[in-house]
Every structure is written in structure tokens, then in C-alpha cells.
Amino acid sequence: DTEVTQTPKHLVMGMTNKKSLKCEQHMGHRAMYWYKQKAKKPPELMFVYSYEKLSINESVPSRFSPECPNSSLLNLHLHALQPEDSALYLCASSRQFTGELFFGEGSRLTVL
Amino acid sequence: DQQVKQNSPSLSVQEGRISILNCDYTNSMFDYFLWYKKYPAEGPTFLISISSIKDKNEDGRFTVFLNKSAKHLSLHIVPSQPGDSAVYFCAASALIQGAQKLVFGQGTRLTINP
Secondary structure (H helix, E strand, O other): OOOEEEEOOEEEEOOOOEEEEEEEEOOOOOEEEEEEEOOOOOOEEEEEEEOOEEEEEOOOOOOEEEEEEEOOEEEEEEEOOOHHHOEEEEEEEEOOOOOOEEEOOOEEEEEO | OOOEEOOOOEEEEEOOOOEEEEEEEOOOOOOEEEEEEEOOOOOOEEEEEEEOOOOEEEEOOEEEEEEOOOOEEEEEEOOOOHHHOEEEEEEEEEEEOOEEEEEEOOOEEEEEEO
16 A cells, blocks of 8 residues: 545635544555645645654644644644635655655645 | 755657756755656656765666756656656755655646657
């Protein structure tokens, strides 16, 4: 199993809603990532979890709240988002120390 | 501050010829360099990587060259095939706080013409 699975594939939410994006991998990777990608732009790192602990937070606004319940799961909780937060949110996992990330297909988020 | 740069937004190559995609970086702390391929509405797919201690890595039709003194790497695809048409991202990786932090370039859209 070399897949990173993200749900939902598409999400539309209002600015007052609370929703969550989910990510799952069963490759035994101990590092997991959230990236944000806007149209015609490269993926931008948001958060990194290493061994289920938050290692890197790229100064992401608190309306995005990551959670790593166990080594296979990664969530991104969303609350009070803005329309400019509309983007493709990518989850990835990696073996340690190689930089090779395995990406999911992404969750396309639209904030109205 | 763009640490990884791909200066060509697009490249068009004839089928069967060589495609050369270029990438420059500024941070000497990067320890791995990678190329990812991306189709629309999909996540990036890993293609090939190279450690900072090497200058060449080859995998089938794909070869990555690293010139550390020039802080430059390139991806060669030969022969190019129509299925290679996609956006290619160069990425550089550094170990920070126990995790690999990957920084992406802006991407180059490669089109292979039959």
C-alpha cells in the first residue's frame, strides 16, 4: 500500500462553519505534512508532524488547527475561514531523512 | 525570499527529443533535491531525487544532475514521450527540527508535441 488517502475530495463551507480534512497512510511513515496549493502556484508547507508531534508550523493562522491522533492519521480542523483560504490542501507522508514525500490527491476547499 | 527557482514557466519539446528542465537554489543547507510531476487536480508524484553529496542520479529515461558550486540542478528526460506532458516541480529538502522540510520551485509546464 503506497497510498496517501485524503477525504473529502471536495468541500464547500461558509465562513462560520467548522469542518475537518482527513488524511491516512499505511506505509509506516513517521512524518506527515499539510501543504496548501493555490492555482498556478507551488505547494506551500503549512505543518509537519514527526513521530506524532508537531515539528514545524509555518506561521499558519489559528483558524487552521492540525491534529495527529496516531502515526497513520492526520487531520486539519477548519474554523472561521476566509474566502482567500480556498485552495487545494495536500497531505503527504515520508520516510525519514530522504525528502521523498508521497502526496495524496488533495482536498479542494472552497470558502464562500 | 524564493529559495528554489524554476525560471522557465513552460517548455515545449518534440516527441523523441531530450527535455531539459532547470532549477536553481540559494540555501546551502539543503541535503536532498527532488523532482515531482503533477497533473491537474492530482497531488504531486515523486519522480527522482539526488543527495547533495552526489552529482548525478539516473533512473530509466530520467537523469538528474546537481552542480553544487553553481547551486543548480537539472532534469533530463530522454527520449521524451507525450505522457511526460505535465507540470514539473523542483524541490529541495532540509532536515529541520527532526523533519524533512521540502521547498518547491514555481514549476515548469512541459508539453511534448507528437
